Amino acid sequence: MRYILFLYAAIAFVVLAAGSIILPDWAMFLFAMALAKGLVCLGIVAMMRGGVVSFGQGLYYCIGAYTATLAANLWGVSDIFALTLFSSVVCLIVGMIFGPMLATYRGIFFAMLTLALSMVLYGTLSKMSVIGGSDGLNIGSPTFLGWAPEGRDLQTALYIYVVAIVVITGTLMRIYFDSEQGLITLATRDNELRVEYLGASVRKVMAYNYTFAAVLGGLGGTIAVVALGHVDPEFAFWTTSGEFVFVAILAGYMSVPAVFVAAIILEVVRSFSNLYFPNTWQLSLGIFLLIVIVTLPNGLGSLLSRRKGGKT
């Protein structure tokens, strides 16, 4: 079964990467940002499969972005691979610290604690003038294993890099979701007592998912800051986290591609709503989400998944 997954991944990479030939710069930027945010949302989906939703995933989006920016500004690291790896490791460590602590909480308590952590970071960064305070920091253009493209080439290279990260990460997460641990995550969402009495640790399951989500958040934040060239504490603000939850609900928990499709839809709807209804674009987004919830209660992913049952 795995070879089919790898085949789909290869096709997805080729199709998405081919977009760099036909897409204008603005569209490549929009897609790169959408896919970067999709990575963060994929982390939320991983947690949703276990029955919890983080309202504070902006925490790792922000940590990833600031880590990459500080590594670039303080130590002169410009290679995007090194920046991505470094940010991911930092987020992994932070996730491994908070994951076991949060793994005992469920429902609104989990959601509010994750939100609180992200808002603590937001408040702290806003007051720390040494790293830009509320104005944030800028980051220079990245290099790719020593290659320093500019203009359209930079945009293309960055876009293809994002596509590669998304395809690799998405494939790995699909493998995880289909694995024994993935099945236990789904069972945990359903009946924790049963899982414990079969001999598995629900707390570990929750901690793993939280930690994976942290790494995905860091990846998304790194790509976003490199694409934007700027980071500020708003990355950790609750509205940013809310946007990630919006995408996760839109996508549902059944399908990995649906997460990225939902992220792209959100970016496109927001961009065009902003253009045509600058004062009421949030209203357009709200109506759009309502329509999706009413017509597809299990999210867009239910269209792509053969799985029966389940609720978002």
Next chain:
Amino acid sequence: MSAGVLEVRDVQKSFGAVTAAKDISVSVPKGAIYSLIGSNGAGKTTFVNMVTGYIKPDSGEINFGSRNIAGLAPRLITRLGIHRSFQIAQLCNELTVEENMLLAGAIHHDERLSFFRHAHSADARERAMATLERFHIAEHRNRLIPELSGGVKKLLDIAMAMAGETQVMLLDEPTSGVAADEKFPIMDLVIEALRAEGVTVIFVEHDMEIVTRYSERVLAFYDGQIIADDTPDEVLLDEKVQRYVTGGPA
């Protein structure tokens, strides 16, 4: 009395002013089939919950082999080989019957659960199907739990508990919520499967026909204490048991 596979010694448990277990001492030999009887609130489920780690006793010892398991987490007790089923079948409603079985198989098969090994691999499905067939519920493999009858749910609950290397099985009211005509076929199936593997069985039951038919020894509970511990015939003739548990001769 020779040392049993499960030795419970002087176990006590109180919930505030209510004493749910008073000086409970039992020795269950390997491969034996015990039943627990008693009216509601007598302490049967508290006993099962203490042995399986859901409740920590206030004092006393619960020895399984050479290890005192009192107060251990349920998952650690399960890992040691003491498994249980529930009065209300505990299943994952959003998963199919086969997936519930795959879940049990995955957890029991290997202590180190894989992030990569496919949960629906051919091997795993074969193992799951073999267990489902053994409990005569393979035909339901693609159905979700809410679509099943009470009897099938009970069998699946027990089958999941049996997926690992079970040494002691505690069944909490295995026939509650099951249609009257399904009770004996279900018990025949379950007891036969457990006997075949030499599993020690302790089951909670209110139906005295089932108690006399399937158990070798009966523990009668009243007010948190064991008031009789003998063969079914002897226990059911016991004066205290007739007064406090059965309400008359069986």
